[in-house]
Amino acid sequence: MVFSSLAFIFVFLPIVLVFYHISPFKYKNIILLGFSVLFYTLGEPKYILLIIISMMINYILSILMYNNRNDKEKKNMILFTIVLFNIGILIFFKYYSFLIDNINIIFNSNLRVKEISLPLGISFYTFQLISYIVDVYRGKIIPQRNIIKFSLYVLMFPQLVAGPIVVYSDIEKQIDNRKITLIKFGQGVERFIIGLGKKVIIANNLGIIWSEVKLVNQSNLSLLSAWIGIIAFTLQIYFDFSGYSDMAIGLGKMFGFDFLENFNLPYISKSITEFWRRWHISLGSWFKEYLYIPLGGNRRGELIQLRNIIIVWFTTGLWHGASWNFIVWGLYFGSVLYLEKTFFKKLLKRLPGRICNLYTMLIVVIGWVFFDFENISVAIDYIKVMFGFGSINVDNLGMYLLRTNIILIIISIMLATGFFDNTLEKMKKFFKLKDLTLILFIKFIIFIISISYLVSESYNPFLYFRF
Template identity: 40%
Template sequence: MVFSSEVFLFGFLPLALALYIAVPGAWLKNLALVALSLAFYAWGEGRFVALVLGSALVNYGFALVLWRLPGEATRARRLVLAVAVAVDLGVLVWFKYAGFLADNLTFITGARIGRDVALSQVYLPLGISFFTFHAISYVVDVYRRTSPARTNPLEVVLYFVFFPQLIAGPIIRYKDVAAQLARRTVTLGDFAFGARRFVVGLGKKVLIANTLGVSVDRVFSTDPANVSTALAWFALAAYTLQIYFDFSGYSDMAIGMARMFGFRFLENFDFPYVAGSIREFWQRWHISLSRWFRDYLYVPLGGSRVAPWHVYLNLVIVFFLCGLWHGAKWTFVLWGMLHGLFLVLERTGALSRVTATPVLRHVYVMAVVMLGWVFFRADSFGYALAYLRALVHQGPATTLGLRGVVDHETLLVFAIGCVLATPLVARHVEAALRDESTRWARVAFGAAAIPAGLALIFVASTAKLAAGTYNPFIYFRF
C-alpha cells in the first residue's frame, strides 16, 4: 500500500485518523497507531511483520541495558552497543546484501558461494534500510545519553513502525522525537498544516513525478544505442526532476501525516537543485539521511577534526556506504563514490576555477548530479556507460527520438517541474503573504485561493490515479 493509492487515500488514512481521534488517552492512541502501522506494513509485507516487531523489541532490550549501566562502566557499555549495532547490521546485511556478497565472492574466487542456501533469492523486506537506521539511532542516542531509553515497549515499537515513515522514511533520529513518543497534542492548526502538506506531496508525486516517469522508463528500458542524443538528455533531465518530486513528494506526505497525528518531523528536502556545491547539495537533498550519516558515522570516524587526509578518507567511507545503503549494486556504489570524490575535490580547493562564479557553480553541481543519476537509474554498469555515450553522440537515423516518446503533456509538466524545483514560486508567495500593504489580499488569498488550489490538486491527483496504473515509488524498495 503506497500513499498515492486509492485504497490508502479513501480507506486506510481516513480510518486511521478517525480511530486516532476517537480513542482517549495517550496510551490508547499509541496502541492504535501501532496496530494501524502493523496493518499498513502487513498489507504489502505480511511475512516480515515479526521481523520489524522483533527488531524493535530487541533494541528496546539493548537500550534498557545501556541506560541502566553506570556511565563509568565504559567497556561494558561499549560492548553492549557493539553487539546491538552488529545485530542490526547483521539482519540488514543478510536480507539486503547476502546475494550481492555471494555473487562477488563467486566472481573473485571462481567458486560458487551460497549454492545450497540460494542467497541470491533472499527476499528484501520493505523499509529494512530505514528501520535498521532507526534501530541504530535509538541505541546510539541512548548510549550517548542524549535521550533516555523508553521503559514502555509500546513507545519503542511506535518509533520503529509508525507508518508515515516506516517504508521510505524520512529517517527519524530518536533524539528528535523522543519527547513526542509518550504524549502529543494535535491542534486544529497542526491538522490543517498536515493536510495541506500531504496534498502538496500527493500532487508532486502523482501529477509531476508519475507523468515524467512514463517517458523516463520507456527511454531507460531501451538500448542506449537506439536513443537519440536529444532524447537521452531529455530523459536524464526528466529523471532528475522525477526522482526529486517522487521522493520529496513522499516526504511531504509523510511529514504532513505525522503532523496530523501530533509528530513534528524535520524537513527532508530544501530545493537541492539550486545548490552551489556538492556539499550544499547534501545539505538540501535527503537531509535526514545526510544527518544520520553525519551523526552516526562521519563524526565517530573523526569528522572534520582530524588531519586533511583523514577527512578525505572519512568522506570516501561515508559515501561508499551511502551508495551501498541505496542498493546492493555496484551502480549505487559508483553513484555514492562520485559524490564522495567531488566532496573531496571541493575541500582541497581543486575546483576553485571551475566554481569561480555563481553560474559556473550551478552548472558544475547539476553536471555532477545528473551524471550521478545515470548510474543511479541504470540497471548495470554497462548500461550506464552506454547511456553516457548516447549523451555525447547522435545515433543512427533509426534511433528513438523526442517525437516518438515525449508528448505535449510531458513537456508541459517538465516545464512546470523546472520552475517548482526552485524556490522562485515559494519565495514570491511568502513575500506577498508578509506584505502588510496587501493585508486584504493576503486574507482573501489564504481564505479562498489556497484551499481552492489544494482542492484542485487533490481532485486532479485522484483522477489521474483512477485513470492509470503507473504509480511506483522510486525509494519504495530501499
C-alpha cells in the same frame, strides 16, 4: 500499501484518523501503534515478526546498556552486540545475494544463491534503531522503558517504510506530550495533498518518459532522447521522494507529530556540498552524526578526511542498494565532495551563481545515470551519448517526447527550483488575496487531479521503497 493509493486515502487513513481522534489522549499511542502494525502487516505480512523481534532486542539491550553505563567494558560489549545484530540483519536480507554473486566471481565458485525478498523499509528502520542505541550509549537520551512508546517510535507508519529517518531525541517529548490541534491537522492535510500531487501528477508522468527512453537500444539512442530521458528521471526522483516525505510529514502533523524536513529545494544548489545539505537531509545528517564524525571527520588531517569521505560515501551508495552501480554512484559523489572541500571551494565562491548551479546540476544529472542503470558499462555508454559520442543527435522519439512533454518538464523545473512558490507569494500580495482562500483552492484542485490520475493510472511506484 503506498500513501498514493486509493485504498490508503479513502479506507485506511480515514479509519485510523477517526479512531485516533475520538479516543482520549492516554489511548492515542496504543491506537496509532496498532494501526501501524496493521499497515506494515498489509504491506509485508511475512516480515512483521522480523521487525517486532528486532525492535524487542534493541529495546531490551538498550535498557541493559543504560543499567551498565558505569561499566565501560560491559557497555561497549552491549553496544557492539546490538549494532552488529542490526547491521547483520540488514546485510543478510539486503546484501546476501550480492555477496554470494561477488564471491562466485572472485573465487570462480558456484555457490547457490537463495532468493530473499527485501523487507519493507529495513534500511530506514535499521538506521533509526542504530541511532537510538548509539544515543543511549553516548548518554544523549535515556532509554524508553515503556514498550508501547518505544514501539511507536520504531513502527509509526507515516515514516516507517521510506523515512524520513527520525532520530529519537527529535520526537521523544512528542511521544509523551504532543499538541493535537485543528490548525496542525489542517496543515498536515495540506502538506499531504502537496506530496500527493508531486508524486501522482508530476513524478509518475515523468517516470513514463524515462521508462520509454530506457527501452531504446543504446546504439539507437539519440543525444536529444538521452537528455530528455535523464532530465525526466532527475525531476522524477526528486518529486517522487520529496513527495513521499511531504506526505509522511503531513501524516505526522495529522497525528500531532512534527517530523524534520527531508528536502530543501536541492536543485537550486551552487555546489555538490550544498546539494547534499538539501537532498535527503535525514540520511545525510545520519551519516554525518553516526559515521563521519565518529571516524574523525575532518579534524585529523587531509589523508584521514579523504579516508572518512570514502568510507561514508561507499556506505551511502551501498545503503541505496546491493549493486555496484550504487557504490560507483556513492564514490562518484564522495570524490566530487572531496575535490570541492580541498580544491574548488574558493573557486566556486568567486564564480557567478548561475554557473555554479549549472556545474552542480551537471554533476547531479551524471550521477543519476549511474544511480538508475544497474549495468555500469550501460551507464557509461548512456553518458557518452549525452555528450555527443553517439551516432544520432536527433531522432523521432526525441522530437515526440519533446513536443508532448515540454510543458510538463518546464513546470516541473519551475516547481523544483521554487519559482512557483515565489510567484504565488507575489500573486497574493498583488491581488491582496488572503492566504487561506488561495491555498485552499489550489490544494483542492491538486487533490481532485491526483485522485483522477489514481483512478485511471496503473503506473504508481515509489522509487525509494526498494531501498
